[in-house]
Amino acid sequence: MAFADQVHLAGDSATYRVNPGVKKYTLSDLNFKKTKLGNYELTQALQPLNVRGKGAVQVKLSISADLQQLKLAILTGSGLQTVNIFTGDQFAAAREQYHFLMQNLIIRQVLTKN
Known part of the structure; x- marks a missing residue:
C-alpha cells in the first residue's frame, strides 16, 4: 500500500484526500503517532473484541x-x-464506527471527502 493523493476503499462510495489546511498539532491532538520516517499514523479499532476472542477490525x-x-x-x-x-x-457496527471516525477527521480539517 503506497501513499496516494486520494484514497478509496472497495465498497465505500467516498474518496478521501488530505485537507490542504491540516496542521501537525491537530494530528497530535487526534492521537496520530509520528513514525521513524516522519509520517503520521493512526490505528483505531472499529469494533470491540468479540466473545470468542477474535481480534477487532481496525x-x-x-x-x-x-x-x-x-x-x-x-x-x-x-x-x-x-x-x-x-x-x-456482520460489519454493520464497524461501518458505523468507520463513518463516524472519517466524519470527525473531516470536521477537524484533517481530510476532505470527494
Whole structure:
C-alpha cells in the first residue's frame, strides 16, 4: 500500500484526500503517532473484541510527512490482512464506527471527502 493523493476503499462510495489546511498539532491532538520516517499514523479499532476472542477490525490511516498524501486500510486485529467492512451485516457496527471516525477527521480539517 503506497501513499496516494486520494484514497478509496472497495465498497465505500467516498474518496478521501488530505485537507490542504491540516496542521501537525491537530494530528497530535487526534492521537496520530509520528513514525521513524516522519509520517503520521493512526490505528483505531472499529469494533470491540468479540466473545470468542477474535481480534477487532481496525482502521489504519497514514499521512505523509509533508502532509500531502495518505494511505487508508481496514485490517484484521493482527493488522496482517485487509477486510472489506462494506459487505454483509456482520460489519454493520464497524461501518458505523468507520463513518463516524472519517466524519470527525473531516470536521477537524484533517481530510476532505470527494
